[in-house]
Amino acid sequence: MTVAARLSPQPWMTAPESRVVFDALAAGGADARFVGGCVRDAWLGRPVKDIDIATHAPPERVIELLTAAGIRVIPTGLAHGTVTALCGGKPYEITTLRRDVETFGRHARVEFTDDWVEDAARRDLTMNALSCTPDGAVYDPFGGLADLAAGRVRFVGAARRRIEEDVLRLLRFFRFHAHYGRGEPDGEALEACREMAPRLPTLSGERMRSELFRLLTASCAAAVWRLMMGQGVMEHLLPDAGNTIRLQRLVDVEHDLTLAPDPTRRLAAVLDCDVAGALRAAETLRLSNQERDRLLMLAEPPVAVMPADDRRSLRKALYRVGDAGRFADLLLMAAAKLDGPLDIGALRTALAVGDDLSSLRLPVAGRDLLALGLPRGPKLGETLRRIEDWWIAEDFQPDHEACIAMARSLTAE
Numbered sequence: 001m002t003v004a005a006r007l008s009p010q011p012w013m014t015a016p017e018s019r020v021v022f023d024a025l026a027a028g029g030a031d032a033r034f035v036g037g038c039v040r041d042a043w044l045g046r047p048v049k050d051i052d053i054a055t056h057a058p059p060e061r062v063i064e065l066l067t068a069a070g071i072r073v074i075p076t077g078l079a080h081g082t083v084t085a086l087c088g089g090k091p092y093e094i095t096t097l098r099r100d101v102e103t104f105g106r107h108a109r110v111e112f113t114d115d116w117v118e119d120a121a122r123r124d125l126t127m128n129a130l131s132c133t134p135d136g137a138v139y140d141p142f143g144g145l146a147d148l149a150a151g152r153v154r155f156v157g158a159a160r161r162r163i164e165e166d167v168l169r170l171l172r173f174f175r176f177h178a179h180y181g182r183g184e185p186d187g188e189a190l191e192a193c194r195e196m197a198p199r200l201p202t203l204s205g206e207r208m209r210s211e212l213f214r215l216l217t218a219s220c221a222a223a224v225w226r227l228m229m230g231q232g233v234m235e236h237l238l239p240d241a242g243n244t245i246r247l248q249r250l251v252d253v254e255h256d257l258t259l260a261p262d263p264t265r266r267l268a269a270v271l272d273c274d275v276a277g278a279l280r281a282a283e284t285l286r287l288s289n290q291e292r293d294r295l296l297m298l299a300e301p302p303v304a305v306m307p308a309d310d311r312r313s314l315r316k317a318l319y320r321v322g323d324a325g326r327f328a329d330l331l332l333m334a335a336a337k338l339d340g341p342l343d344i345g346a347l348r349t350a351l352a353v354g355d356d357l358s359s360l361r362l363p364v365a366g367r368d369l370l371a372l373g374l375p376r377g378p379k380l381g382e383t384l385r386r387i388e389d390w391w392i393a394e395d396f397q398p399d400h401e402a403c404i405a406m407a408r409s410l411t412a413e
Helices: 016-027 036-043 060-068 117-122 145-152 159-166 168-180 187-202 205-217 221-232 244-256 263-270 275-284 289-299 311-321 326-338 344-358 366-371 378-393 400-411
Strands: 003-006 032-033 054-055 071-078 081-089 090-096 098-104 107-112 137-139
Touching: 016 032, 016 054, 016 081, 016 090, 032 036, 036 145, 036 366, 060 071, 060 081, 060 090, 098 117, 098 221, 137 275, 159 168, 159 187, 168 187, 168 205, 168 221, 205 263, 205 275, 221 244, 221 263, 244 263, 244 326, 244 344, 263 289, 263 326, 275 289, 289 326, 289 344, 311 326, 311 344, 366 400, 378 400
Parallel strands: 054 090
Antiparallel strands: 003 137, 032 054, 071 081, 081 090, 098 107
């Protein structure tokens, strides 16, 4: 395999920690390269998150070489040739070159090899099959650089076969198209996705959630979601998730407010169903309790709130919700549901009301009423509720003394 291009030095490539890891492997004669996403994103000038390394040395030898250099090693996946090196507080996942002997879903029976092309052939997409030496020599056995330049997401080899090996690759295709694709998607891949979509329910909810949430963070999430619907993918996955107009509007609102994309909120936007449907979606994707609760709250809002509401009404809604984050969720979803034009300034002002939450605390409690001589029991709770209703009606302005005065007047009735 010949060098396809040169990658200019990157901070993560030249970092002392990276040099220590590569020097440790080279000391034992192990050939090693950066692989996968770090090479892909560096080539595009995007931030690099995880650093993966491949080597022809077997995992036991990798552990031996790293340990000899004083590097801590965690055997994260020895059966599949993977260890994690911790150097200077940074994790480096190091995997021995492999070839598939047998594939079955997420797992595969593999054999170690010293053939870089065989290992690259295991990758799902051409843009993920890139590798790079520490000095920047990029190897590209399947045309990944050309695909990156064209914004073309393409499988390594036959698309249907790659999806048959692991149907999660169907969702990965759309996720990568959302983040890296431009123009018309690869026709062979779309055909394979249509044919293999009925197998999606065999995936675990956690794996589906991971891919869909990553897809939903893309700026073109709504367009790719529509593409998935058009290919019959969503009917096998989330049949109630078809409101791409509302999803696009939420994406636009988040962009206008420079908010980070929120996949849970975006999922709530694309779902077009009641709270029972939202619960089905949460169960399908095995959402966390917190994610599920947010989804259900947005499907059936506890209070009605609109960006154009006056400050008094907004403060009342904030108090009833009791959480600034959920208050923001409700406002943003309400903005996404608007049919007409949105006053982004009014929405920004409404969201700022969430900063008032710490001041919206009822100045009296049950112990204050007990101190006034009110006995424990239903009357105490009823009196406290009446004080609270009056305090809210007064826009939360009465202080402790005023609330005590109201309590005395109520107990005198």
